[in-house]
Amino acid sequence: MSFSLKILGSNAAIAAHHRHQTSQLLTMMQVPFLIDCGEGTQLRLKKFKIKSQRIDHILISHLHGDHYYGLMGLISSLHLYGRTKELNIYAPPGLKEIISIQLKYSQSSLNYKINYREWIPGKSELLFENVNLTVHSFPLDHRIDCSGFLFQEKPKKRRIKKGLLEKNISPLKIIALKDGKDVLDEDGNVLLENRKYTMEPAAQCSYAYCSDTKYTESILPYIKNVDILYHEATFMEDMRERAETTFHTTTRQAGEIAKKASVKKLLIGHFSTRYKELEPMLEETKSVFENSSLALEGETFTVE
Amino acid sequence: MSFSLKILGSNAAIAAHHRHQTSQLLTMMQVPFLIDCGEGTQLRLKKFKIKSQRIDHILISHLHGDHYYGLMGLISSLHLYGRTKELNIYAPPGLKEIISIQLKYSQSSLNYKINYREWIPGKSELLFENVNLTVHSFPLDHRIDCSGFLFQEKPKKRRIKKGLLEKNISPLKIIALKDGKDVLDEDGNVLLENRKYTMEPAAQCSYAYCSDTKYTESILPYIKNVDILYHEATFMEDMRERAETTFHTTTRQAGEIAKKASVKKLLIGHFSTRYKELEPMLEETKSVFENSSLALEGETFTVE
Numbered sequence: 001m002s003f004s005l006k007i008l009g010s011n012a013a014i015a016a017h018h019r020h021q022t023s024q025l026l027t028m029m030q031v032p033f034l035i036d037c038g039e040g041t042q043l044r045l046k047k048f049k050i051k052s053q054r055i056d057h058i059l060i061s062h063l064h065g066d067h068y069y070g071l072m073g074l075i076s077s078l079h080l081y082g083r084t085k086e087l088n089i090y091a092p093p094g095l096k097e098i099i100s101i102q103l104k105y106s107q108s109s110l111n112y113k114i115n116y117r118e119w120i121p122g123k124s125e126l127l128f129e130n131v132n133l134t135v136h137s138f139p140l141d142h143r144i145d146c147s148g149f150l151f152q153e154k155p156k157k158r159r160i161k162k163g164l165l166e167k168n169i170s171p172l173k174i175i176a177l178k179d180g181k182d183v184l185d186e187d188g189n190v191l192l193e194n195r196k197y198t199m200e201p202a203a204q205c206s207y208a209y210c211s212d213t214k215y216t217e218s219i220l221p222y223i224k225n226v227d228i229l230y231h232e233a234t235f236m237e238d239m240r241e242r243a244e245t246t247f248h249t250t251t252r253q254a255g256e257i258a259k260k261a262s263v264k265k266l267l268i269g270h271f272s273t274r275y276k277e278l279e280p281m282l283e284e285t286k287s288v289f290e291n292s293s294l295a296l297e298g299e300t301f302t303v304e
Numbered sequence: 305m306s307f308s309l310k311i312l313g314s315n316a317a318i319a320a321h322h323r324h325q326t327s328q329l330l331t332m333m334q335v336p337f338l339i340d341c342g343e344g345t346q347l348r349l350k351k352f353k354i355k356s357q358r359i360d361h362i363l364i365s366h367l368h369g370d371h372y373y374g375l376m377g378l379i380s381s382l383h384l385y386g387r388t389k390e391l392n393i394y395a396p397p398g399l400k401e402i403i404s405i406q407l408k409y410s411q412s413s414l415n416y417k418i419n420y421r422e423w424i425p426g427k428s429e430l431l432f433e434n435v436n437l438t439v440h441s442f443p444l445d446h447r448i449d450c451s452g453f454l455f456q457e458k459p460k461k462r463r464i465k466k467g468l469l470e471k472n473i474s475p476l477k478i479i480a481l482k483d484g485k486d487v488l489d490e491d492g493n494v495l496l497e498n499r500k501y502t503m504e505p506a507a508q509c510s511y512a513y514c515s516d517t518k519y520t521e522s523i524l525p526y527i528k529n530v531d532i533l534y535h536e537a538t539f540m541e542d543m544r545e546r547a548e549t550t551f552h553t554t555t556r557q558a559g560e561i562a563k564k565a566s567v568k569k570l571l572i573g574h575f576s577t578r579y580k581e582l583e584p585m586l587e588e589t590k591s592v593f594e595n596s597s598l599a600l601e602g603e604t605f606t607v608e
Binding site for chain 2: 014039040069073081095097098104105
């Protein structure tokens, strides 16, 4: 599969109704990314049998406690479990100071190195890149500096049609075809016409994470056409005023954003504790954008 | 009852075997004290149906994460639940800075005031006093500054024997008798001899909390004769060397301390994750001090 997303927690502010604070594990092209880390995230990783030592990349969206209070515990446990490989934390300004001061007072020196990559508030930046994918930050509109994250597979090569090429064709010619070029002879004549021997590349997959934010169309360029959009929907539509004053989004507004961005699927989360039952929230979102789901703790969403 | 002690967590370092990190709720003479606050303590409070808003006093023994990583989450939740009354934190040096920096970056101002009472490393001090009881710190011997806590009921008044005094005796005379004085007439003659009309005061109850520490007899003067001693016993006796280098105590040593201090009951806790089964730990402690129990999460110990 191209990516899978495991929801580790999606409640807002406090744990309630057997729901915990925000955290997700996205595994894209074999790379696991932990996104936000509410209190007790390490226990949910254990519960869902996810090996925390596999995680080399942690992204924190902002410094409200329900998105990072589990981070120090996880960092300590990784140390106690014997980690030596480096850990990359994509951090809001301030997080490094918060972690460092706690390590200082505990007189602990970790057996592994933490690389802090501080994202710049209000900007979109490339945070991570490997041969297969990129991760960008982009600004959300919350009470404090808050960043969304866009995970994108890189453009793929064209695919060779089966059974048309000679068996002993040279690798260089294959590469040329995959790159979209015709194969020419020494005189510049077309030997193999690309269109005839190749198909369109497989689709690139993409995932966008938006938590926490008020309704803002400024994010549309970043989340356009993604396979899955996670967008917070803290309140239902009748609480729109409260959503605005607290810099959050309603269920209906999340649907509107998904529609305007032409995403393939929408997940809503960051549910206010006032809602014990979540189905009415989903219904309200679906009335605007049909292909929506609740980001329920323990659920896995995959894109092939 | 004079006091009850609820164990909220007693595992060392990391959560494992369904055991969580250190936290206890002591309720002495109606006053609840939260002692240490490992990650997720607020969830255990909820699980055991303890109203967190009743807690006005939190004592932190030291700044290793397994003893305080749940504190920021609890502080935030108390705020979100609408707390306005002050919260008293008896803190190691540094904790105020750790809390303040996190509140600063979240741009949160709490609806209630936190009073920090920083205990001085290496000293025994009076931390809390009301009409019924006192709480003192005392130094433990750990890798970083670490404090034990002694909770003591104040000396009680003598008790009036029933049926011996006249019905209309004045309240002042009752007070004199309870204070251990004879009641005299105007000429100084003994009207009511104290010994005849009163009994010894009810016993004062006391609880001592020692976590984390290597074996040290320097704590004996503080914990002498307490009703319940909680003492860490991270390792079994065959790991004594490891206990010493990590500034911890063995099961056998905890028993020896209890015996030397002539305590009435010993609870052992702060169990290393290497021990899935705890009964062998208890047996080893009991071989030295019979009236010992495991401080198991969810258990309540009471003293009448």
